[in-house]
């Protein structure tokens with residue numbers, strides 16, 4: 001489904017969409033299955049999470 005690189009790891013784009021909660025439930029399940037077994041992708045996810053600007057908290061706006 002295009003979630004993985006050629007060597008079987010998660011694409012940055014896939015991880016970014018995961019962080020943005022923009023993945024279908026089935027795709028998210030596949031991603032989490034891989035993440036649970038792959039330290040390299042866990043580290044990549046943490047890197048992308050830290051590099052991603054947090055979204056503004058709209059609930060605080062009047």
Ligand SMILES: [Zn+2]
Nearest residue numbers: 009010038041
């Ligand atoms: Zn991986």
